[in-house]
Amino acid sequence: MKSGYTDQYNTRNKMYVATDCIVFGFDEDGLKLLLFKRKVKPDEGKWSLIGSFVELEEDVDDAARRVLKEITGLEDVFFEQSYTYGKAERDPGYRCISIAQFALIRINDHDRELVKNYGASWHNIESVPQLVLDHDRMVRDAFQKLRDRARRRPIGFELLPEKFTIPQLQQLYEAIYQRKLDSRNFRKKVISLKVLEKLEEKDKTSSKRGAYLYKFDHDNYLKLQESGINFEI
């Protein structure tokens, strides 16, 4: 029998549940990941995903929301479960299972000050440093899932500002799929899906000619989804 005292301080003597967030963002420079430099031992100074233990009275999803709010300042972030990591030995410090969530944010919406204060920063998806524990694996799995999801559902739009151009959308998909797409075919396909609303305005910031801005038409998307469309690009 273990004493009450031991129980209280032995962090491998009880189950912990955590949630870790794989936060994707997108801007001119491509697809990025929000990482956090650990300030406490063990692994002080190493890069890590952002995460937290789930409180006893807290929904797992709410824990993810809390973490995302705390670090990015954003509420209503799009996120979805990626995978649950449950190896007994995955964390030497705690007997802890972790529910990984992948989150998509509009990189320009978030609170840069807050991120900085937390010792977090954005890393291009192609140059992610080594991470603590099984977080490398989490990133690989989540990126895979992002690719999967983007193929079936228009979640790419969560990463773009409300108004965006078709070339921007294409760059995003190229970053997600990690390959070049034909611009004629891309445009044709994406317009054929009828979930884009063309605006009068043009965006002149990223080209000389300027490109028409579009909005994503959520309502129309929902209608189409009911009648069984697929968003394969």
Add this chain to the structure above:
Amino acid sequence: MKSGYTDQYNTRNKMYVATDCIVFGFDEDGLKLLLFKRKVKPDEGKWSLIGSFVELEEDVDDAARRVLKEITGLEDVFFEQSYTYGKAERDPGYRCISIAQFALIRINDHDRELVKNYGASWHNIESVPQLVLDHDRMVRDAFQKLRDRARRRPIGFELLPEKFTIPQLQQLYEAIYQRKLDSRNFRKKVISLKVLEKLEEKDKTSSKRGAYLYKFDHDNYLKLQESGINFEI
């Protein structure tokens, strides 16, 4: 502060982690689900998925393997994570998150005696009784996932005996997708994927004429997968 005594007996005062298995099987009568009639309170006598708490020193996957072995007698069952249910109030008895796993078994391989002794039984997917807690939801989600998976990977084969006929395979896919498929197109498609090995033998049990038996060619499948095939049917 709560006393040690309360801590020990208050099952909502600590985190529990469970795994629940959504076990699919397939036979002449269609797609089925393995359910279990609870023998203990609360909800004694109600139908439930099979599951267990995850032990402190146990991988989550191993817990699922343990449960599956215990009830079906089978080792090496195919299973995959479905979703993790983490609402604080999902189980009134425990503060418990549950990692749902969907499992596919060859219904004729399992130990019928064992299943019976455990008070478990097979239920056609179209007439699943009401289940305890959020298990209805788990079944819906897992069935959705099964449909998804079957579309991209040849996991349907996990549900069939080693040797099977094309009409059997078609019946399976019809049960999974819950719609009729055209037999000419189905045959054409499935053969074009080049993952079936035609045998000399015929199965005469399910038709007068008898149908050729096939084996699933795992190696070939892996090769094809590397070169980027998709298994959409």
Add this chain to the structure above:
DNA sequence: TTATTTTTTTGTAAATTTTACCTCAATTTA
């Protein structure tokens, strides 16, 4: 002001994939 440069926008033909649809073959049983 004109030429150059850069980026957006648009169409079409060929190839591939999906869909719709029916007849004959093999065997059992009446």
Add this chain to the structure above:
DNA sequence: TAAATTGAGGTAAAATTTACAAAAAAATAA
């Protein structure tokens, strides 16, 4: 041996995907 049942196989039309190049719009340089 006739009837009934289920398996096996092909083709044409439709839809989708792929490959591919030239013109339009605007800023900048000459």
